[in-house]
Amino acid sequence: MTQKVAVLGTGKIGEALLSGMLRGGWSRSHLMVTTRRQERADALRARYGVEAVSNAEAAKSADVLILTVKPQDMATLLEELGPHTPADRLVISGAAGLTTSFFEERLPQGVPVVRVMTNTPALVDEAMSVLSAGTHATESHLALTEEILNGVGKTLRVPESQQDAATALSGSGPAYFYFLVEAMMDAGILLGLPRDKAHELVVQAAVGAAAMLRDSGERPVTLRENVSSPAGTTINAIRELESHRVRAAFIDAIEAARDRSRELGS
Numbered sequence: 001m002t003q004k005v006a007v008l009g010t011g012k013i014g015e016a017l018l019s020g021m022l023r024g025g026w027s028r029s030h031l032m033v034t035t036r037r038q039e040r041a042d043a044l045r046a047r048y049g050v051e052a053v054s055n056a057e058a059a060k061s062a063d064v065l066i067l068t069v070k071p072q073d074m075a076t077l078l079e080e081l082g083p084h085t086p087a088d089r090l091v092i093s094g095a096a097g098l099t100t101s102f103f104e105e106r107l108p109q110g111v112p113v114v115r116v117m118t119n120t121p122a123l124v125d126e127a128m129s130v131l132s133a134g135t136h137a138t139e140s141h142l143a144l145t146e147e148i149l150n151g152v153g154k155t156l157r158v159p160e161s162q163q164d165a166a167t168a169l170s171g172s173g174p175a176y177f178y179f180l181v182e183a184m185m186d187a188g189i190l191l192g193l194p195r196d197k198a199h200e201l202v203v204q205a206a207v208g209a210a211a212m213l214r215d216s217g218e219r220p221v222t223l224r225e226n227v228s229s230p231a232g233t234t235i236n237a238i239r240e241l242e243s244h245r246v247r248a249a250f251i252d253a254i255e256a257a258r259d260r261s262r263e264l265g266s
Contacts, residue, residue, distance in 0.1 A: 001025055005148065006032045006058035008077065009069035010044060013094060016049060016122040017066060020151025034058050059084035064092065071095040078106040083225055083231050087111055090141050092148070094118060096167050097264025100134030100160060112137040114145045115163060117171040118152070118162065127153030128170045132160035164265070168257035176250070 005021065007014040007092070010033040021031060032051040035041040041052035058065060059081045069077050074095050087110040093103055100113040113134035118127045129149040133142055146155045158166055169258070172252070181202050188198030213224055228235040 001027070001030065001079045003063035003144065004030045004032070004061060005064040005066065006034065006053070006062035007066045008034045008055055008058060008081075009067065009073070010035050010040070011068060013118060013120070013122055014066065015044065016127075016152050017045070017068070017148065018050065018116075019146060020122070020125065022048060024147075024151035029186055029218070032058055032062060036090035054078050056084045059089065062089070064148070066092045066094065066148070068094045071098050074098055074102075075106065078103065085111060090114065090137075090144060092116055092145055095264075096171060097164065097261040097266075099163075099265055100132065100137075102265070104134055104136070110136050112141045114141055115160060116149065116151065116162060117167045119171050121174060122152040123153050128173075129153060129155045130163065130166040130170060131155055131157050132163050133157075162193065164258050164261040167261040168254045172254075172257045177206065178208075198236055208211060214264075 001024075005026070007018050010018065014033070018031060018033065022028065028049045032053050033041065033044050034053060034055050037231050044050065045052050047074065049142070053061070055077065065081070067074065067077065074093075083135075084173055085107055087108050089102055089111055091107065091111055091113045093100070093113060096117060098115070100115050104111065114137050115132045116129055117135065118129040121127050122129075127149070129152075131145055131149075133144060141156065149155050156166075164247045182206075184202045185195070185198045188201065191203070209223075212218070213220060216223065224238070228238060
């Protein structure tokens with residue numbers, strides 16, 4: 001953990017990564033941030049004791065640059081970084097849809113780029129971060145990226161050709177579960193439960209189901225069948241979901257997210 005790391009455009013995800021690195025043992029003196037607004041820089045400096053610098057200064061002095069700005073702002077940021085980024089800097093991109101070649105074309109020849117898609121559970125150290133190596137990224141670059149991201153959850157390597165699918169499934173994935181929980185809570189309220197009790201019941205069901213999926217080793221269909229007694233309440237609910245093509249709607253929705261990720265990259 002001797003490398004200097006700069007988080008550029010430090011919003012919520014960037015701050016989560018910063019916090020995770022500090023908990024993982026990174027020295028404050030080896031971490032720096034850049035922000036668009038001075039008050040944000042002051043807040044991060046006060047909260048974490050790290051240095052707030054300009055984008056150009058980060059490119060000159062950090063060994064690793066983590067770019068967390070929005071995809072539509074990335075070309076402007078790279079234009080600013082290009083003249084100041086030596087070829088031995090590791091650039092980690094967290095921008096949806098943008099390929100490693102997008103960065104390689106705008107940075108000096110030979111700069112290693114690792115493309116990452118993480119998700120908002122990074123804020124509670126339960127992220128899933130998906131990594132893909134660019135042309136010049138080596139095993140050591142991927143390992144260093146994993147070391148940084150493991151502070152906020154799990155990591156998985158995939159070929160870059162699978163990144164848009166991973167973005168649709170995992171990067172956007174938490175929103176699908178929130179949507180489902182919201183619908184189940186509405187149903188509970190409709191059936192006469194107070195909102196706070198409906199919230200507690202549904203959230204604990206979600207947490208328990210997730211733990212069983214993670215820890216039991218069983219396939220989702222097996223776990224579902226274990227709850228679905230013949231002629232019981234659950235199987236009647238599942239029949240209703242199937243009649244409304246909920247499974248097909250989820251597949252269509254995730255395909256739409258994949259397509260949007262591709263559009264962002266083009």
